[in-house]
Amino acid sequence: MAEAASAGINALLVLSRSPQETRRLGQLLGQLLVAGTTVALAGDLGSGKTVFVQGLAQGLEVPPAYYITSPTYAIIHDYPGRLPLFHVDLYRLTSPEEMEDIGLCELFSERAVVALEWAERLPRRYFHEHLLVVLKILTEDVREITLIPYGQAAADLIGEIKKRM
C-alpha cells in the first residue's frame, strides 16, 4: 500500500497523440537512464510498447543499424549502446522456473538497462526497484502514458523527465 501511495504522488501522466510522440518520450527517458535500471512496460496489444522501447533505444544511442523489433519469439533481444539494452518479453513464459532457466536474473545484475514486457509474470522479488510505464489506448491515435516509480532511483528519474518536458 505504502508503495502504491508514494507511486501515486510521484507518478507522471503524459498524453501521446501519435507513435512519434510515444517514441519521443521513450527517447527522453533513454537519455536519462543509468545502469541497472529496469523499465517494466504494461499495456494492451497495439498500445505502443515496442514503439516506446524504440525511443528508449534511441536515447541509449543504440546504433540505427539495429532494428528494435518485437522480442516475443526470441524472448531476449540485446543491443549495444551507451549502456547495453536488454529488451525482454515474458509473453511466452509461464513459470518463474522458466524465467530463471533463460538467465533472466543475471540480466538484472548487469550494468545494463532492462526493458521488460509482461513484467507482471515475474515475481517482484527479482526486480523490486523499477520504473513502470503503463500505456493505455484512448483512441486510435491517443495514448495515456503513466510513469510510476518503484524506489527512489526511479522517482528521481521521473523528476528529471518533468524538468525536461
Add this chain to the structure above:
Amino acid sequence: MILLGIESSCDETAAALVADGTTILSSVVSSQIELHRAYGGVVPELASRKHVEAIVPVVDAAVRQAGLSLSQVQAVAVTKGPGLIGSLLVGFTFAKALAYARKIPWVGVDHLEGHIHSLFLSTSTPPLFPFVVLLASGGHTGIYHVRSHTDFILLGQTRDDAAGEAYDKVAKMLELGYPGGGVIDRLAAQGNPAAIHFPRPYLDKSAFDFSFSGLKSAVNRYILDHPDTYRQKINDIAAGFQEAVVDVLCYKLIQAAKVKNCRQLAVAGGVAANQGLRARIQAQAGQAGCSVCIPPLSLCGDNAAMIAAAGYHYLKAGKQDSLEADVYSRSISKICP
C-alpha cells in the same frame, strides 16, 4: 562429406546427419520425439535446461536413424545465432566439444542462412543462383538476395513484428491457441478474404522492409468494435488477415526479383508452410515469368538438416571455427540497397 548439424537457437533442440549438403540421412527435432520417456521426467516446455536434457538423446537418435556411428561423422555445423544465448550455448558448446574430442572440423552457422539452405535439401530442383528469398518465421521476416551458398545480402526485414508472430497474436485474440499459423491458414480457406478489409502495411513500396504491428492492431480493433458479432465471422477475419499478410509478402518478393533481375524466387521459414502463401506466390510468380522454390513442410520449421547444409558450404569454402568462437543473440540489420 557427412556432417552432423545441431540447432538450439530457440524452442527446438535438433540434430541431423546430411551428406554433401544435399542428402538428409536423418533429421531429429526434439518436439517430435518423446524425450520424457527416455528421461523419465517431464521436459520443461521452453528453457535452456530443456536443450541440456535433449541434446544427447537428440544427437544419438540422429546418428542411429542414419544407420551410422559417431566415428563416421566427418564435420560438425552448429547454429551460432541469432537466438536466445542460453539456448544457443547448449548446442554450440556441445558441437565444439564433440569436434574437439573427435578432432574433426566444425563451423558455426547463422540460423537464417540455415533456413535458406533448407531449399537445397531433398530436392532435384534446387534454386538457381542468383535468387531472392523471402524468409518468414515466428522470429524473423526478411528478403535476401542470394548470390552463392555463402553470399547473402539482406534487402529488407521487419521493423516490428515477424509475420509468424502476427499470426500467433491474431490467433491469441481469436482464442485459437498457440502457435496460430496452421489454424488461421485452415480457417482462412473457409472464409471470404474480401468480407473484411484490413490495411496492407507496405511501408515504402519500393523498399523491402515490413511492418506487421499495425495489421495486428487493426484485427484487434475489429474485434473490440464488433464484440457481439465477431465470433460468427472468425473465418472471414482469418481470411481477411491472411489476405493482407500474403498480399504484402508476395508483392515485396516479386518486387525484389524485379529489382535484382532474378527469375528465381524462393520462400523459406515456418511461414513457408502456409498453404495460402504457397498457392499465391506460385500463381504470382508464374504471371511474372519466375519460378518458385519452397521447401517441403518438414523443412520449413526449425531443423538441423538446414544447418548441416549451410555448414557444408562454409567448410568447403575453407571456413572453420576455433574454440574461442562465440554465439550472438542478434544479427545486425544491415540493409543494402
